Amino acid sequence: MSERARYSGISAINHWVTALLVVVMLALGYAVAAAPSDAVEDYVLGIHISLGFFVFLFVVWRVLFRWYEGFPSNIGPTAVERWSAYIVHRAILVLLVIQVITGPLYLWTENECVDVFGWFKICIPLESLSVIHEPTEWVHVNFGLYVVPILLVLHFFGAIRHYAISGKREAPSDM
Numbered sequence: 310m311s312e313r314a315r316y317s318g319i320s321a322i323n324h325w326v327t328a329l330l331v332v333v334m335l336a337l338g339y340a341v342a343a344a345p346s347d348a349v350e351d352y353v354l355g356i357h358i359s360l361g362f363f364v365f366l367f368v369v370w371r372v373l374f375r376w377y378e379g380f381p382s383n384i385g386p387t388a389v390e391r392w393s394a395y396i397v398h399r400a401i402l403v404l405l406v407i408q409v410i411t412g413p414l415y416l417w418t419e420n421e422c423v424d425v426f427g428w429f430k431i432c433i434p435l436e437s438l439s440v441i442h443e444p445t446e447w448v449h450v451n452f453g454l455y456v457v458p459i460l461l462v463l464h465f466f467g468a469i470r471h472y473a474i475s476g477k478r479e480a481p482s483d484m
């Protein structure tokens with residue numbers, strides 16, 4: 310992974326498209342958790358899974374691109390800011406990869422398919438791995454309901470601080 314001075318235009322597009330997609334995925338996930346009936350739960354989960362197919366593709370592209378391009382080195386004026394951004398940015402990307410892998414894996418390990426809006430289905434029969442079905446679900450649901458949102462809240466406050474500080478001085482790496 311190389312080091313660069315600031316984020317590229319493609320990075321900024323990747324950032325905001327992912328932000329939009331992930332916030333929608335979280336909202337759908339929370340709606341599944343709070344569904345008032347099985348029918349509503351199934352319907353919302355169907356949208357979560359269908360959109361999840363595209364989120365999978367985008368997250369893979371975005372992480373590979375970040376790997377290729379590297380993170381900028383000068384991302385904060387203080388050591389604490391640089392260190393916390395270093396950890397939180399990488400943690401968000403790792404968590405997103407875990408989410409887009411455990412989501413489909415949960416389905417395939419009980420012999421279900423990823424049905425994309427009824428247009429097409431992706432079926433990978435992994436029932437032989439049924440031993441990881443429950444742990445996969447646990448990781449996906451708990452990371453989705455608690456860990457990803459906590460990281461995003463930290464990130465949000467970090468970004469506010471970043472903008473507040475860069476309002477007072479020249480920003481090295483605005484998104």
Ligand code: HEM
Nearest residue numbers: 324327328331375384394398401402461468471482483484
């Ligand atoms: C209101 C919402 C958001 C704001 C204002 C915001 C702002 C920013 C800023 C300013 C940076 C660059 C930080 C720097 O220069 O060091 C950044 C980086 C980053 N943000 Fe956000 N962000 C938001 C939402 C999100 C969401 C929802 C996600 C995840 C789904 C996300 C994931 C990332 C990641 C992984 C980076 C590291 C660089 C990269 O790979 O793109 N952000 N964000």
Ligand code: HEM
Nearest residue numbers: 334335338339341342358361362408409412413450453454
């Ligand atoms: C950024 C990506 C994702 C996030 C943030 C996310 C978030 C969530 C959340 C919060 C839940 C909990 C709902 C509940 O309480 O039951 C959930 C459930 C679920 N998600 Fe995702 N998800 C993501 C990607 C995916 C993908 C790519 C798929 C499959 C293509 C998927 C499939 C599922 C399934 C099948 C469940 C239900 C699990 C169960 O029945 O317990 N998710 N997701």
